[in-house]
Amino acid sequence: MKTKYSRKIVIDIETTGMNKVDKIYKNHKIIEIGAIEIIDRSITSNTFHKYLNPNQEVSDEAFKIHGISNSFLKNKPIFLDIYDEFINYIKNSEIVVHNEGFDISFLDYEIKNINNKFKKISKICNIIDTLKIARDLFPGKKNNLDALCKRYNVLNVNRKLHSALNDSKLLSEIYLRMTRVQKNIDFSHNIKNEFLLINNNDFDKKLKVLKTSLQEKEKHIEYLNNMKNYHKCLWIK
Structure with missing residues (x-):
């Protein structure tokens, strides 16, 4: 599907932990934001990366995932300090994340x-959720970042611990590989969970027509006559 934005921002975050209340994650804070810019399907060097002081403790469960300690975050800026820079970075773009929720x-x-008047990100940017795309393409399979790296041959040897910037880089590669052949989706066969991807460029090529020569026609007739005589012999036997 063609969109109005040629600029996409791939985002990943790390947090102090998780606590989902009424379908919204609350009572925990973001401690790292990593973002990669894609323009016209090319990854640029214009990245956004910040560690943040959450002013609360990182849970033991979260520390095991990303390895970011309370002492490391002590002198880092709070979200309010980087808010304007972050909003200016993502505006006029599409956001790509792996698990929008x-x-x-x-x-x-x-x-x-920090700003009750600010609209939700989905109101100012279109959101592309690669987890939803992956679940449509690979129903019933693991679709976490590690599984997708393996499936799309994206090297992730450095991913011993989660890192927002590194994970956004991996997701950028996965997103580009996941969507590079998708021109149209044909639902005419009404097959559940099956995407028929059509590359429009294939239909622009003219097929070369090869005509049979007189010699080839004569050999074909000779072959058919031999086959006819062979079957007659089998019938007589």
Whole structure:
């Protein structure tokens, strides 16, 4: 599907933990934001990366995932300090995340805490959720970042611990590989969970017509006559 934005921002976050209340993640804070810019399907060097002081403790469960300690975050800026820079970075773009319900919910919650008048990110940017795309393409299979890296041959040897910037880089590669052949989706066969991807460029090529020569026609007739005589012999036997 063609969109009005040629600029996409791939975002990943790390947090102090998780606590989902009324379908929104609350009572925990963002401690790292990593973002990668894609323009016209090319990854640029214009990145956004911040560690944040959450002014609360990182849970033991979260620390095991990302390895970011309370002492490391002590002198880092708070979300309010980087808010304007972050909004200016993502505006006029599409946002690509792996699990919109997690990343965007956390970002909206942080923004709401400092600016009640600000609209949700989904109101100012179109959201592309690669987890939803992956579940449509690979129903019933694992579709986490590690599984997709393996499926799309994206090297992730450095991913011993989660890192927002590194994970956004991996997701950028996955997104580009996941969508590079998708021109149209044909639902005419009404097959559940099956995407028939059509590359329009294939239909622009003219097929070369090869005509049979007189010699080839004569050999074909000779072959058919031999086959006819062979079957007659089998019938007589």
